[in-house]
Amino acid sequence: MFNVLDITYRLLTALLLGGLVGWERERHERPAGFRTHILVTVGSALLMVISLSMVELYPDTDADPARIAAQVVSGIGFLGAGTIIREGFSVKGLTTAASLWTVAAIGLAAGAGYYKISTITTLIVFITLFFLSKLELGVSSVNTRILKCRVMDKPGLLGEIGVTLGSKEINITNVNIEKNSNEGEMDVELIVKIPRNFDKSIINQELLKIEGIRAINWRNL
Structure with missing residues (x-):
């Protein structure tokens, strides 16, 4: 059996x-932050300690400590799903959902007494989230633009814009629509991923062929 000091050390880790x-x-400012990750990690560690204790308490049974670990991994999937939010054409929260799943595994490792493995994994996760996100943002911004169109408020116009951009291999990642001060007009702001052979003048010519587009403006993200 584990003593109180050993259990405390595993939970504190x-x-x-x-x-x-x-x-x-x-x-x-993600939905699952400091407290949530701590609760998931500590809870996972406790369940692993209990699972290992059951094996020692009942050695003559077919108790398998991996069963509880498997259930923890499955259960965290439901918790992670709650952090995924869809906004317009974009999906947010996937990284946080993945981090919850990973800290559950870290908690299981700490609960099993694998201190070095759990610590190394945590450092890898932290470096990935803290440093690589900046690199990802830098790479992403090079190929990302904001397209703002002043258009007439009429059905199907946004679809025509999407088809035109898609034909030029430009992907829309987010859309924001606001009413304009002019009667019957609105401002459509799109965040788009552009290809390497992007030519703004050609895209503008194609967009202005669409009936109802009044003005076009591009800017960097």
Whole structure:
């Protein structure tokens, strides 16, 4: 059986490791932040300790400590799904959902006494979230533009814009529509991914062929 000091050490290790990942998510104001990641990690560690204790208490049974671990991984999937939000054409929260799943695994490792593995994994996760996100943002912004169109408020116009952009291999990642001060007009702002052979003048010519588009403006993200 585990003594109280050993159990406490495992739970505190899980708390610190989960808190580090949770702090990074809290900085970005994600739905699952500091406290949520700690609770997931500590809870996973406790379940692993209980699972291992059951094997020692009942050695003559076919108790398998991996069963509880498997259920933890499955259960975290439902929690992670709650952090995924769809806004317009974009989906947010996938990284946070993945981090919850990962800290659950870290908690299981800490609960099993694999301190080095859990610590190394936490450092890898933290580096991925904290540093690689900046690199990803830098790479992403090079190929991302904001397209703002002043258009007539008429059915099907947004679809025509989407088809025109799609024919030029331009992908829309987000759309925002606002009413304009002019009667019957609105402003459509699109965040788009552009291809390497992007030619703004050609795209503008194609867009202005669409009946109802009054003005076009491009700017960097």
